[in-house]
Amino acid sequence: MEKNFPNQRLDLENLIIYFDNTFICFKFDEDGRGPGISSFTLGVDNPENIYKRANDLGLVKNETIIIGGVKFNLI
Known part of the structure; x- marks a missing residue:
């Protein structure tokens, strides 16, 4: 992942991957829909x-x- 996204930062405690101008935050299933976005x-x-x-x-x-x-x- 470092090769494709050299400026990423990880926040493992909060399950967040930060990029240059955005981030991805992973959440546990709260609405019963199962895996997916x-x-x-x-x-x-x-x-x-x-x-x-x-x-x-x-x-x-x-x-x-x-x-x-x-x-x-x-x-």
Whole structure:
């Protein structure tokens, strides 16, 4: 992994891999769906506009954008 991602840092206690401008955080199964990607947290410039558009498209459930069973959290 070091060869492909030379600037990575590991936080083994919190199960996080940090890269140059992003990170991957591993979580234990909390919703009973089993293994796989359950959510993405995305930093965006205009979360209100994106949330409104997703709501107009029927992609919002319990105040969360859900596409293909994957949650998208906007920050």
